[in-house]
Amino acid sequence: MCQLNVVMEREGKQETLMEAVTGLEVTEQGIVLRTYFEEPMTIGNASVKSIDFIGGSVVLASDTSGKS
Template sequence: MCQLKAVVERQGSRETVMESVTGVDVTADGVVLSTYFEEPLTLRGVRIRSVDLLNGAILLMEQNTGKDR
């Protein structure tokens, strides 16, 4: 099974915002992260910086808007 850890980079520090991510959607509202057993989480003001499949992580980077959720 391939599940990812979602990490947001803000002002040089990194914060894990969700474990066991099974789906990632980019919508007009933001980046939507899904898991099997939790409600989807919409992160606003971020963009996908990279996806590391070997280590199972998606790195999201805060945009200039200053809003993150």
């Protein structure tokens, strides 16, 4: 089973948003993160920058382009 940590990268710094993420979905509202025991978290104005399957992490980048 694969669980990932999701971090947001802003201005060269990384902040952990959620650990042990079991699902990630890109929707019109944003990126929805799911775990087994927590409520889903929706991250608006972000995009997936990178995924490290071996390291178990997803890096999101803040979308500053002004697009919705």
